[in-house]
Amino acid sequence: MSETTVTPDKPISVEKEETAPGFIGVNVPRKEDKRLVQGEGVFVDDVKRHGMAYVHYVRSPYAHAAISRIDVSKALELDGVYGTLIGEEVAAETDPFFQIAPPPGGDLKDYALAVGRVRHVGEPVVAVAAATRELARDAAELVEVDYEPLDPVLDPETAADPGAPKLHDEVPNNTIWQGNFDYGDYDAALAEADKVVRIKRLHFHRFSSTPLETSGAVVEYNRGTGQWTIHSNNQFPGFAIIMMGPALKVGMDKLRFVSQDIGGGFGNKICTHVQLVAMCLLARKLNRAVNWTEWRTDQHTANSHGNERVFLDVEVPVKADGTLLGFKTRIVDDCGAYTRYEPLGCIIWAQVTPGCYRWRHVRVDFTQVCTNKSPCGPNRGYSRMQHLWFTERIIDIVAQELELDPVAIRKRNYIRADEMPYETPNGCVYDSGDYARCLDEALKLVDYDSIDEKRRDAESRGKLLGVGIGSTLDSGTNNFGQSTLVNPELQFSGNNEVATVKLDIFGEIVVTLGTTPQGQSHETTAAQVVAEILKVSPDDVNVRAGHDSYWNSHAGFSGTYASQFAVTGLGAVKGATDMLAGEIKQIGAAVLGADSTDEVELEGGFVRRKDNPEAALPFMACGAIVNANNAVLPLELREITLNCRYVYVPPHQLPDKERKYGNLTLTYANQIHACVVEVDPETGVYELIDYGAVDD
């Protein structure tokens, strides 16, 4: 093996632990189901407030235009219209949203409504509030907006050309961010290659994850306390509050986020802080609660799209036997009109730089540009999906050019199970994975051994048959320190999530989570973990449904996004429950006369002596003692509250800003899929014949 394909030393060791039987790894009925199957969930549009106003946005029909006049007078004359909000008011009452990009990209100004100019079709220009949904819609039609159309920027590949129309005065060449990534020794790989496969252009289109419930909020303002209560299906309140507080020029605690049930998020509900600021202003201005329910059309045109990305001038040095040595490419990423979570997409792909493959030499020139299209934001597989598709396209194109079998070339290049944990060229650590085995399983699922026979059968019916393979990684629990690799001045790193677990006065176990589940069964899984530790049944564990930042369940990164609940959320639940278990044992040991907590154990809702299980104290007694009868406790135990809050912090390190190097995420699940399609050559229509999916 030559220098350029050496496997790195294993950087960390992973301990294997025995898991005891219990409620983990067992099928338990979901707590969420009972209310959801009866239509008794509380989604945001189910929330009603007396005198509530319904909001409809007047949105830009132009991709790019100056606003020369807004006249809301006719709308205000309509009976039942409570008021309006326009960009001028927003600019006067709020500061532009904090930007993640360094200057000059980060100098652009982004407000809750268009200010002076519209930059994408569907951009909200005026908010109209009225007594009914229909009236708000009618009134919106009476709002007059005069636009002076400007030339739009629609092609990311030419957005930075001299002479291209400028979206933001502060951002030269429409370039939000540019960076170079150089790992291994690409020039040496080029020299060592037997062949260089060149791919001129690969294009990943923009898309939307389209949750069935659109975004929305019911926002109330308390004039006495200056407090907003935001009932919203925003899925990342930690981020929303950090963005909204400074914009509204209020402290974080003035923004209370509440949600119970959310109808899917998939990333689309992360960047709605923009619309929520407009709702906050309206609620305060009108002194009444306001309801905004996004229309599906608006979700499609103006909510967060997944980044459109173009891979240009791709170069892949390979050996004759199909070994991939590395890749080089110039990437142009289109983030749309505004940067709300961007340019984090410019680094997040690096969580999976090599995909599933062992190549070590990577050179990427990454540019993100803004265009007059919908603003992008996290969508399922944020920034990694585009990159993993890219690696899969490379391996199939190389296989074709070298006339190698797509399965064999993958097995030759997959990172091997015995190389795990594996450090990637930019310092990420894949914790586990046996890709070759998963591929075999996927191929078995689609009877790959009999593919030739299937192909002949298809041909006899006039059809073509093809097999596709997809190898991907779902990286989870990211290190927000990667944001410093796009902007070294940022003060973000690590990650966290919070949970509280308490024993109430009658011994009831109550859990609160900092997360905002949209179907991921947080209530149920949290109950499984608590039950496991406290040795009760999940039925005995009450997990409060949903999220409320007033439960003191809020940490900087609270929310549900980026595949991390099992690690951060359940980590927090475990931490809090371990604390509670310890406190219960302390009470038990003291009351039962044991010398230390080692002499007591938890079982079936009791704390009892190991040497005499009859000597037992029910949880109810513990709760009662601490809350209402605490003089029976020795003084040194009176600090016990049986109300435990724990913030789980993953063991992330600060990444190396210079080299753009470091462990950017904690976990890697991998997915290998195989797909068999028949294509009708007469019509081009294809049919899925078989599909196998393996998830590890």
Added chain:
Amino acid sequence: MLLAPVEYARPSSVDEAVRLLGAHDGARALAGGQTLTNVMKARAAAPDVLVDLNDLAELRAISRSGDGGLELGAMVTLSELMRSPEVDEARPILAAVASQIADVQVRNRGTIGGNICSNDPTNHLPPVVAALGATMTIRGVDGERTVGAEDFFLGVYMTAVAPGELLTKVVIPAAGGARDGFASVPIGKDGTCIVNAAATVQDGQARIALGCVAAVPVLVTSAVDEAAVRQAVQDAELDPPSDVHASADYRRHLAQVVAVRALREATG
């Protein structure tokens, strides 16, 4: 989204319905609502008055006519077409095509009259009634008239039913040995059609109506063989639109393919 302000009436007789349609300039008939409601939600159309036809039992009747033909009330739903023993006996192609339209909920309300009167070029039933040579009965304040399928479809969303008039019946001629077929290429597995074709084969002649290639179904006739059908489609010199779903060239190519497939279904 939400409808603009509108007025509504639900008459209990066809005569009353016709009177209402004639008395108000911006009046539209509301049949199944599976197209009109959406159009009004998007405010792409805003009629002043909706005349709801759903109480008109007379328009829901299905019967066989004396000569073996099929009389379908305009308000017969797509689900009813699928369930009807009369349709199954007389002209089962109608049920087969109805079952390909949208989904259960839409078919439970959507009507044959609505599908052909809305005359969206991608609808399923206009080419079918064109191929079958159906006759439409239209009632206005001045009485009733009949219009053959070849004169019924006038343009995109436009038919011979004038303001103030109502389609009351679709009469399908007796099969008399004719065999029918239908083929389409939809978006996805069961979405809107990109191209469709209905074929009737009788007395050594194939009658094929092509949909989605022009404002109205395009009728071609030929001998009953695939080459002749392809030639007939080519000779029709189609000028289909290009849109986000398909280019004009693709539609032109597919028109030949579905015409042949519809023929195969009819003869096979």
Added chain:
Amino acid sequence: MEPVSGQRISVEVNGEWHERDVEVRRLLVHFLRDDLDLTGTHVGCDTGNCGACTVIVDGVAVKSCMMLAVQADGASVETIEGLAPDGELHALQQAFSSFHALQCGYCTPGMLMSAKHLLDHNPEPTEGEIRRAIQGNICRCTGYVNIVEAIASAAKGGGR
């Protein structure tokens, strides 16, 4: 008779009659959700595609976003809230839970009503018939496989 812009309607919903004054342009789904506070029926799109609003009107499954409330005057409507009248879950609701046929639950009421309509008319559906029955209901979370299995299981068990 003359056209009106508002009307007093009487609608039977889950066995109970309700009388309300409504604008004729009010969609049935908003009548149920906003006028009757039956928020179990959901809105997921603008164009009648997603089926989240599915209810049963006079025994027939319809998308309530494509019907006017006034069109339901005198009609009998079944919504998700009527499926388990005394808190005892319908076989379909039980099966959906057992087979993990829901995650976020937003499509679930509409999906259950389509499934109920199927079993009311076809107590022993094939897999193909089940799939056709829910063709008008979109789910973004589950991938449908568990939903089909849940409905099949409920049918086998007698479907009540």
